[in-house]
Amino acid sequence: MLQINRENLKSSHQLVWFIIDFLMLGLLILNLAFIIWDSIYGFVAVQHLLQQHLPALQSAYHPIHERFIFYDLIFVSIFLTEFFVRWGYAIKTSIYDRWYFYPFIHWYDVVGCIPVGSLRFLRILRVISIVYRLHQYRIIDITSTRIYQFFNFYYEAFMEELSDRIVLKVLTGVQEEVRRGSPLFDHIQQDILYPRRGMLSDWISRRVAEAAQEGYVPNRGALRHYLENRVDHALKQNLELSRLKYLPVVGSTIQETLEGAVGDIVANVIHQILEDLASASNHAFIEDIVNVFLPTPEGVAADDTQNQALIELIIEIIDAIKGQVRVKHWRAQLP
Incomplete structure (x- = not known):
């Protein structure tokens, strides 16, 4: 139900105008109800129905219906008076x-x-x-009313359905343009991605360093232990290495030494790689990878396989966007 915020109404510097707004709102609703009723009464079938079932009402209202324009002009004179008063106030205050x-x-x-x-x-x-002005000044809150929530729900649902269809149509058109190898693909590759190679390299470098620091550094000991166990298991499955233990005197020692050395070498190599990725020194490595995927436009002729892979990547990204667009958020609000 619509409630009036009396505190905001009393503290407002336009209290008189808000009171006039409420009076005009009541007169407008009364006048519109009068117009609608008179329009309905104008049908001959309605007049005959009232004459049969409510003859007193029909005989009382029929003279008013014949002089409807006169009674309507009474409302019009009040509305025009209020209009000219507000116009004069707007001129005086230079609104x-x-x-x-x-x-x-x-x-x-x-x-x-x-x-x-x-x-x-x-x-x-x-x-x-008038209702919007009262709502804007927080005299009333129309958003809390059921009728507003009802119409707003279906308005939002309609706008979401309409915008989703438009976006899907546009994205499907973009996919067709990319598949046909239109200038759009070259524009994306040469004019959008290539000039931003440095930015992409910096961003990927930072993300790789953060991922390595968060994922590897806290688990360094566990990863080393896992690698050593896996290498040790693989070496024990190696037939040639297992034959070393048959050497007299030093066979078992050589086998154990090799297993420990290989495990330590592998663990240290992996450790160094991840340490490099977790530091700022990975930038050159990431930059080389980005340069391979985004060569200079003046460089070697583009590889069809590479272009096709990039096309498929763009299409899959657009498909993912379309899948998200197809989600109907308004349905989740249904009871």
């Missing part, structure tokens, strides 16, 4: 840059006052403008 801007900005107030059938219903725009 707008020119004195004649007010009727153009509030055109719906003027047009709605024209006592012509279809134009009368434009008065509902004035209702919307």
